[in-house]
Amino acid sequence: MANISLRGVKKVYPGNVTAVRNFNLEIEDKEFIVLVGPSGCGKSTTLRMIAGLEEISEGEIYIGDVLVNNVHPKDRDIAMVFQNYALYPHMSVFDNMAFGLKLRKVPKEEITKRVKSAAEILEIEDLLDRRPKALSGGQRQRVALGRAMVREPKVFLMDEPLSNLDAKLRVQMRTEIAKLHKRLQTTFIYVTHDQTEAMTMGTRIVVMKDGDIQQIDTPQNVYDYPANTFVARFIGSPQMNITEGLVRDNDDRIEIVLSEDTIINISQEKEKLLKEKGYVDKKVLVGFRPENLHETEVDELKSHYSTINATVEVSELMGSETYLYMNKFGKQIIARVDPKSKKRSGDRVELRIHWDRFHLFDIDTEEAIK
Amino acid sequence: MNIYRNKKVAILFMLPALVFVILFIYYPIIQNFIYSLYRWSSFSEVKVFVGFDYYKRLLSDPIFYIALKNNALYAIISIVFQVGVGMILAAVLEEKIMRRYQTFFRTVYFMPSVISITVVGLLFQLVYNPNIGLLNAFLKVVGLETLTHDWLGRSDTAMFAIIATSQWQYIGYIMLLFLVAIQKIPEELYESAMIDGANAIQKFIHVTIPQIKETILVTSIITIIGAFKVFDEVYVMTAGGPGRSTEVLASYMYRAGFRNDEMGYAATIATVIFLITFIVTLIQLKVSKEKNEA
Helix, strand or coil: CCCEEEEEEEEEECCCEEEEEEEEEEECCCCEEEEECCCCCCHHHHHHHHHCCCCCCEEEEEECCEECCCCCHHHCCEEEECCCCCCCCCCCHHHHHHHHHHHCCCCHHHHHHHHHHHHHHHCCHHHCCCCHHHCCHHHHHHHHHHHHHHCCCCEEEEECCCCCCCHHHHHHHHHHHHHHHHHHCCEEEEEECCHHHHHHHCCEEEEEECCEEEEEECHHHHHHCCCEHHHHHHCCCCCCEEEEEEEEEECCEEEEEEECCEEEECCHHHHHHHHHCCCCCCEEEEEECHHHCEECCCCCCCCCEEEEEEEEEEEEECCCCEEEEEEECCEEEEEEECCCCCCCCCCEEEEEEEHHHCEEEECCCCEECC | CCCCCCHHHHHHHHHHHHHHHHHHHHHHHHHHHHHCCEEECCCCCCEEECCCHHHHHHHCCHHHHHHHHHHHHHHHHHHHHHHHHHHHHHHHHHCHHHHHHHHHHHHHHHHHHHCCHHHHHHHHHHHHCCCCCHHHHHHHHCCCHHHCCCCCCCCCCHHHHHHHHHHHHHHHHHHHHHHHHHHCCCHHHHHHHHHHCCCHHHHHHHHHHHHCHHHHHHHHHHHHHHHHHCCHHHHHHCCCCCCCCCCCHHHHHHHHHHHCCCHHHHHHHHHHHHHHHHHHHHHHHHHHHHHHHC
């Protein structure tokens, strides 16, 4: 158990390719940190630097209070779970799990005890004699988790551990890993490109892009208060609608003109903010999530709501909800509405959105206005 | 008719290959065995049936045992150096810090194996030459003058000198086979082992070796079979001498057939060479079959 501290960490690969730029993060003991971002954002590289599999070009990494920049992976007291499991094919499940302990000269009875108890937690007791080849993907991932567990490390590192599993198994393992974290009471650092995994598992999320941290916060805050348009689009599915709007002062009320027929109001706090920051008569980016758009024929919402009128191009019935795709403000707008909606392609639709639900971003920096 | 089970068509497709295999492999093997039962000369049409006499003679022929011992020596040393050291060389070249220089070393080590054996033989005759040879000159320069030697001219070192040449020539080739095998091992296995606490040697033992077992087996078999068929190196460098000290089965067969004109005896030796390599191959097939089933 340990807190981890990354200070000004940088990774430059030969050929002057910068994978990670100035990464600063303080991870508390027992936290479940998720590094999330698209391919090539540097999340895996960061994890591998913590593991000691990649050299740190600049900056410092502390595990506990120990500077580990030049500490060998085996002495960092970490365990890692790989995307493709990395089980030793010639060893049985038991030997796979015991290997690290054997190398560390842990007494035999202790090894057996720990492997048995980990196998019990992961429900793989019956598989201990099998070779990895004879296991399914889900079982292999459990063995990989078990191999990490028996080491009783200070930190668990997981590099996209669920990416090779099918959709159903992924959901199941997701909850199991979250449960495991509660049970083991250890620091977890988890890398994924899947925003759902990030939202559901992490106590805090680190959103990365092109080697830079975009935002570090709890899942709820990242969702509710995205720091910039990238985070806003990356977290949430379907992704947030973002369009340009002109801020206008209309008799002491601040409005935003999205198009000739769509003028929205925003909460008073945000009105104040726009005034103070001098955004009046300037363009801003306005974001709103598909799930916050409500269809008036289903939900009758009046006060504190703005209206957007559009024509449905495609409607997708998902069962629990319906996605409406519309062309508005010169781009595609998605609304996630109640499944009771009868709107089909070609229908006019009136959508309402609560003033609080608008996200405002600076048009140049794309940073949230706050 | 089921197109997947049409035996006639299948046989038709196999026929050309089958004809060649029978004509150029099975038939000569059988014919050679029949020849070994006769006393005959390449200069006469007379063949006298002697049954297994030549086999009895071979078993009591001291030269046969010298040859057999030399072949065995060849095989053992080749396994140790070509397979053993070749594998270690490959593992070293695959180490992270060595990868940058790998292409250079790969080329350097591989180059000897593309040179003709005859050329290599002549080259090493010069290297081993007691008066103008590189080896003795080198020993003198480093102050090991007492070790200078007529390497090919003395029966105690001639065989080892030939075997050493062969190691120099083929170690790069075997190393290359191991490099290919090692490169196929997923990198995560090493990373996982590293985090599990394995040092370089433990990674080699616990990850590399189990993953390249098949290559170890195949290269060992190639090396053993090669060692029992060896002819050119010996023939070029010493032709079996001094005395009979570097005689190997193949050179002895050649001597029996084309020097002494005892074709039946040569055929007998050929049959023995075939039997040895055949048994080794059977072992390989059995081991790799067991491995696949496990």
